[in-house]
Amino acid sequence: MGQDERLDAPLIHSGEWKIHYDYAVGETATRFFLHLRDEGKIAGKKCPSCKAVLVPPRAYCERCFVKTEEWVDVGPEGTIEAFTIVYEPFDGLPPPPYVVAYVTLDGATTAMANFVTGLDLSVPEVAARELAVGKRVEAVFSDEREGMITDFHYRLK
């Protein structure tokens, strides 16, 4: 076959993955989410060895490899450890702008991610100053809770 101009635009075949999964979250996360949904409270699990209060809770301490048993309520206030303000739209993710932050809830050893709401994000530099590392926030719970991490979000104190 000789030169073929049609090869300047090779054919494209489109495809799509749409696959449903039902994730069993396990007993530990089930207790966490039911406590969140029914009591409006956030709890971590304490490692009997290193005493870390792991939030989000885990069945085993990843450092000590021992089973965690004790539940400890944390928050609802906490401290911002890191944040970002998302201004770019991404397929399949929420419409911007929005804030995601890691917050160490009072009594926790680790930080947990969630959205921060209630800010004017129109000027990035101004919004970023409001959100500095070390700023205090509180967990605010939705009225209609489903047993999901998005049943709460953070708001600046």
Add this chain to the structure above:
Amino acid sequence: MPVKTAIVGVGQTDYRFKRTDVTIQELAVEASLKALEHAGMTMEDIDAFVIGIAPDALLGINAVDRWIGEALGVTPRPLLRVNTGGTTGAAAAQAGYAHVASGMARRVLVVAADKVSESPDAQWVLNTAMDPIYERSVALNAINMCSFQAVRQMDHYKVTERQLASVAVRSRKHAQLNPHAHLRAPISLDDVLSSRYVCWPLKLLDCCPRSSGACAVIMAAEPVVRANHSRAAWIRGMGATSNTIYMGDKMGPGRDVDHADWDELAMAAARAYQQAGITDPIRQIDVAEIYAPFTCTEIAAVEALGFAKKGTGGLMSEQGMFDMNGALPVNPSGGVLSANPISATALARVAEAALQVMGDAGARQVPGAHQAVATGIGGTLQFHTCMVLASDT
């Protein structure tokens, strides 16, 4: 004692946004044939194959190793597919090295390929790589996980957006020397600083592109190298570390490492340096190829590799320490900020480091480079690799 091992062939396609003229398997073959040519070998010479492909959903082809393997003519030889996210290419190199160093194979082909542009948005795919129970639904992706690092660098060390921008400007300047690089147009500090915020504080030009391309290297055992190859990049050290997927564990009061830093990379480097006999990295390393898809990540890496004290990497970048004519040239290839074919990216760092010590890096050659270091990162900044390559054993 491990068998001494060297890279004797390197092949890279050009990295471009799209490669509509080839399939992913043809892309992998293209890089592999180039590596074989560079090594003066044929496919028949290869004892074993390692394929690096990051999460399948980036390509939208499940278990794509099944397709690529046969295109390389592996039958009946062993084939291993490796996936550790962004670290994939470096982990594939690590697996190839293990094959040769253990004596199980004498010549190994390591190849990685990607066409990140074939889905409209990699960040959704990368969001599905997060913990599905606690973290996926709060919109985490690869860009915002690095933004968290940048925010902590700015808080802990007073890193400035101008320091971050200096990394982008230098990378693009170096990319002009590399015909394989995807983004080669020069940019200024003002261009970076005035580009739009993607995930604050990272702006568009603080971020890598989405690229298509493939990279292959051939590794061989010492007797093969001595008999057949006048130039080789000897693997003198290799270290790797892993850590938790939960970034929040590296931020709270109980943290043992900080998300601002890459102490995990420092640990991998310490192991690689110890094997290579490196005690003074700035003096003993001539060039570095660092996996840094965002400007802030390079700052963390140069500190972890011992090129700058913790908290000063941004300042050293701004002052020109990592320029081609600086004390320690970083990413003469233009780095990940100039091309990011995700599966192949970390292998390209190894390949570029090898080319440097072989003296085959063309216009981007660091004169007299004898010893080079290549790094990889992946996951939620949780997998780290560090390889030391040198022109002698």
